[in-house]
Amino acid sequence: MTTMRSPLNRPVSTLASVWGADVVRDPNWPGLCYQPRPASIIDMLHGTRRWADRVFLVQGDRRITFGEFLDALPLGAAALHESGAEPGDHVFILAYNSPEFVLAIWSAWWAGAVPVLGNRWWSDHEIEHAIKVTEPTVVLSDRYSPEAATSTPWMTMTELGVKFQETPSVSGPEPVLPADEYAPGMVLFTSGSSGAPKAVVLPQRSVVANQQNLLTRSGNLPSTMDIGSPQEVMLAVTPLFHVGGVSNLITQLIVGGRLVMTEGKFDASQVLELIERERVQRWGGVPTMAARVLAHPDFDRRDLSSLRSFPLGGAPVSAALLDRMRAKLPQLEKRGLANTWGMTESGGFVTVAGNRDLERYPGTVGRPYPVAELHILDPDESGRGEILLRSPTVMQGYLGSNEDAVDSDGWLHTGDLGWVNNNGYLFLDGRSKDIVIRGGENIACPHVEKTLLSHPDIVEAAVFGIHHADLGEELAAAVTCRAARVPSEDELRVFLRDRLAHFEVPARWEISSESLPTLAGEKVDKRALRSRFENRTS
Numbered sequence: 001m002t003t004m005r006s007p008l009n010r011p012v013s014t015l016a017s018v019w020g021a022d023v024v025r026d027p028n029w030p031g032l033c034y035q036p037r038p039a040s041i042i043d044m045l046h047g048t049r050r051w052a053d054r055v056f057l058v059q060g061d062r063r064i065t066f067g068e069f070l071d072a073l074p075l076g077a078a079a080l081h082e083s084g085a086e087p088g089d090h091v092f093i094l095a096y097n098s099p100e101f102v103l104a105i106w107s108a109w110w111a112g113a114v115p116v117l118g119n120r121w122w123s124d125h126e127i128e129h130a131i132k133v134t135e136p137t138v139v140l141s142d143r144y145s146p147e148a149a150t151s152t153p154w155m156t157m158t159e160l161g162v163k164f165q166e167t168p169s170v171s172g173p174e175p176v177l178p179a180d181e182y183a184p185g186m187v188l189f190t191s192g193s194s195g196a197p198k199a200v201v202l203p204q205r206s207v208v209a210n211q212q213n214l215l216t217r218s219g220n221l222p223s224t225m226d227i228g229s230p231q232e233v234m235l236a237v238t239p240l241f242h243v244g245g246v247s248n249l250i251t252q253l254i255v256g257g258r259l260v261m262t263e264g265k266f267d268a269s270q271v272l273e274l275i276e277r278e279r280v281q282r283w284g285g286v287p288t289m290a291a292r293v294l295a296h297p298d299f300d301r302r303d304l305s306s307l308r309s310f311p312l313g314g315a316p317v318s319a320a321l322l323d324r325m326r327a328k329l330p331q332l333e334k335r336g337l338a339n340t341w342g343m344t345e346s347g348g349f350v351t352v353a354g355n356r357d358l359e360r361y362p363g364t365v366g367r368p369y370p371v372a373e374l375h376i377l378d379p380d381e382s383g384r385g386e387i388l389l390r391s392p393t394v395m396q397g398y399l400g401s402n403e404d405a406v407d408s409d410g411w412l413h414t415g416d417l418g419w420v421n422n423n424g425y426l427f428l429d430g431r432s433k434d435i436v437i438r439g440g441e442n443i444a445c446p447h448v449e450k451t452l453l454s455h456p457d458i459v460e461a462a463v464f465g466i467h468h469a470d471l472g473e474e475l476a477a478a479v480t481c482r483a484a485r486v487p488s489e490d491e492l493r494v495f496l497r498d499r500l501a502h503f504e505v506p507a508r509w510e511i512s513s514e515s516l517p518t519l520a521g522e523k524v525d526k527r528a529l530r531s532r533f534e535n536r537t538s
Contacts, residue, residue, distance in 0.1 A: 001087035001112045003174045007046035008070055015047050015223040021216050023370045030410045031390045032371040033205075034212050040204050041109050041185050042175045044211060044254055045070075047222045051256035054231055057099040058278065059261040064099050066256070068164055074172030075163040076107025083138040083155050087112030087176045090187065092136035092152070094118040094127065094143065097240050097261045099164070100157040102249050104140045105240075107160070109185075112176025113137075116187040117241035119197065126197070133199050133400040134187055181205040187399060188243055188344050199399035200344045202243075209392040210243075210348030211250055213369035217352060220255045232257035233306075235274055235283040237266055243344050244284075244313065268296040276302045284311035284338075286523060287321055291459050292515065294324050295482065304329065313340035313349065318453040319362050341365035341428065345405060345412055347393030350374075351426050363450075364425040374420060375411060383419040384429055388412065417444075436465035436473050443475060443504050451499050452477065455492065457485040460516050462524045463506060466533050477506035478529050483513045508533060 018038050026033040038044045052067035085091050091108040093115055095101045108115040116134045118127065120143070131139070131152055138153050139145070145154040178185070185204040189197040215221045234252055236259055238245045252259040260278045262270050271293055274280060290312060293299065310325065310332055317339045326333045335355055342349040351374075353366030368374055372391040379385040388411040397406065406412050417429040429444055436443040445463040452461035460480035465473035481487065487495075489509045496505045510533070517525045 001179060002177050004042070004177045006174055007043055008049045010046050012047050012050055018043060018046050019212070019215070019221045019223040021221060021370075026392070029392070031373060031392060033392050034209065034216075034371060037205075037212055038208050039181060040178055041207050042177065044208060044250065048253055048256070050227060054256055055258050056253065057102060057259055057261070059098060060263055062099060064164060066253075069099075069103065069253075071168035072103055072163040072166070073106055073110045074174075075166055075168065076103050076160055077111035077173055077175075079155070079160060079163065080107055080111045080113060080138065080140075081173070083153055085111060085113045085137045089113050089138075090116045090134050090136040092116045092118055092131060092134060092139040092141075093241070094120055094122075094139060094141040095157050095241075096120050096142060096264070097236060097245070098142065098157065099261075100142070100161040101240050102259070103163065104157065104160055105186075105246070105249070106253075107163075110175045111173070112178065114184045114187060116199070117189070117246070119189060119241060120239065130189065130197070130199065178204050181208070182396075184396070186246070188241070188246070190344050198401060198403075201396040201399050202347050202393075203396050206347035206393045206395065207246075207250070209371060210247055211254065213349065213371065213393070214247065214251060215254065216370060220251075222254060225255065227256075233260060233278055233281050234258065235260045235262070235271065235278070235280040237262050237271060237283065237285050237289060243342070243348050247348050248284075266292075268292045269298055272296060272298050272302045272304070275304050275307055279306040281306055282309040282311075283307065284309070284313070287312055287317050288460060288516075288518060288524065290325060291321055294321075294328050295459055299328065305331065307331065307336075309336045309338070311338035311340055311352075313342065318450055320454050320456075322358060339365050341416075341426065343414065343416075345395045346389055346391065346414070347395060350389055350391065350393075353425070357425065361421065361423075361425045361427075364421075364427055366426065367424045368426070374426060376418070376420060377413070379419070384417060385419070387414045387416045387418045387426070387428075389414055436463075436475055438465070438468075438471050438473050438475060438503055448475070448477070448496075448500065448504055448506070451496060452479060452492070454499075455487070455495055457481050457487050460524070462516055462526055462529055464526045464530050466508065466530055474508065475504070475506040476508040476510075476530070476533050478510040478516055478533075479512075480516055481511060481513055486511060486513060 020036040022035050023032050024035045054066050055063050056066045056069050057064040091113045093104045105115045118130050140155050142157040181204045184201050185207045186202045188200045236248050337355050339353045340349045341351045350372050351366040351368050353364050375388040377386040377388050390410045394412045420426050434445045448463040449461045458479050462478045466476045468474040517528045519525045
């Protein structure tokens with residue numbers, strides 16, 4: 001670790017030496033990379049001082065400018081150092097979305113530490129497990145210190161937040177550079193839909209490459225973007241402790257955009273209000289969020305004309321949902337809709353499909369970003385198999401685990417099933433573990449869910465297996481319907497029998513107008529649903 005002169009003080013004219021769009025074969029690694037590229041996460045701050053007078057962060061009545069945020073970074077880093085954090089140490093961040101969260105992660109990077117992003121909705125037991133695995137020097141949180149974690153010093157977000165009000169010190173510490181781009185940059189956790197969440201270590205180059213992918217694809221590389229362009233306003237709804245949330249907060253800082261944050265858990269009414277009030281141009285989320293916003297009774301009375309981009313990811317997107325989005329948000333019909341694919345282990349987004357792609361190839365998640373390579377492992381006769389990914393965005397591995405998901409040639413075994421068409425577009429067929437084996441017949445749950453979502457009265461659907469004494473497993477389905485029309489089990493069975501094999505029709509049902517339970521990030525919590533079904537039969 002070495003200190004560096006702050007990238008905030010470097011001339012904007014040198015941005016072309018930091019950000020480039022050329023893709024080359026990496027001489028030190030089997031895959032591809034950008035050239036030139038930022039040397040570290042902190043190096044991505046180069047050029048951000050030009051936005052000093054713009055508003056950067058908005059939450060409720062709070063509005064923080066770029067200048068106020070950037071001035072607070074050395075102070076935040078100094079506060080972490082005073083709490084015991086040294087370069088290379090883990091700093092555990094456990095908080096809801098807030099300006100302090102954004103300051104915490106960047107202060108850790110400024111101090112040369114490695115931010116560890118915990119799930120704010122975890123129980124004390126899960127927090128204790130994560131702290132044991134990651135061994136942080138200090139915990140930054142907006143909640144109380146659980147008794148199980150008192151051996152690790154805790155610092156409140158309030159203590160860090162006062163740095164926004166302090167006068168910046170001319171003697172504040174310079175940022176600390178990692179040893180190289182392979183040094184750890186961040187630790188995130190998998191969603192924990194099955195088993196305990198795993199700690200994913202993303203190197204510096206992973207975080208940088210993911211941003212360079214997004215900026216190249218959107219035409220917003222700092223070295224080429226027009227400083228006079230109107231400020232982009234983005235609404236952040238997904239938790240910032242997920243890889244997509246981190247990506248959003250970094251992107252807005254680099255391009256001079258405004259990041260508007262909701263308060264508390266996902267609320268469709270609040271989303272609609274903020275889009276109207278802040279004139280939000282870009283909002284993305286998982287399909288569940290989009291479905292709930294479109295179905296909200298306030299939708300038609302809100303002015304959503306500012307919205308220009310609505311990317312989706314995190315789960316398969318049904319054609320029915322896309323049709324509803326086009327109908328209810330006509331400004332997105334020709335441009336602005338997108339479907340993406342990625343995961344924590346991939347370090348961010350891997351593929352993207354725009355409007356034309358979705359119209360030409362319904363169901364696709366798009367083609368890979370420039371430095372991402374895909375390979376289908378052991379494809380069947382139709383070309384379907386496990387998706388392997390090689391990209392500089394890919395994780396180093398799981399902290400505290402011997403599990404090796406990345407092979408010696410740099411390929412991440414994603415566990416997702418899919419196929420690639422002749423034009424390089426990827427299609428997903430679910431998880432390799434999202435399969436129900438009913439009496440020897442394999443049933444792909446996403447396939448059944450996609451069919452259910454084509455029913456005009458169904459808003460959400462989750463399909464999964466539950467124990468059966470004879471068949472091994474039988475198929476169960478939980479669906480959310482429009483309040484005005486709740487179909488019966490028999491009606492849904494008849495609907496599916498015309499579209500699926502007989503063994504793919506669920507035997508057990510839960511039909512309601514209530515939303516399905518979700519994990520952080522609004523992915524449906526199938527483990528909770530399965531437990532609910534099995535408890536009824538025990």
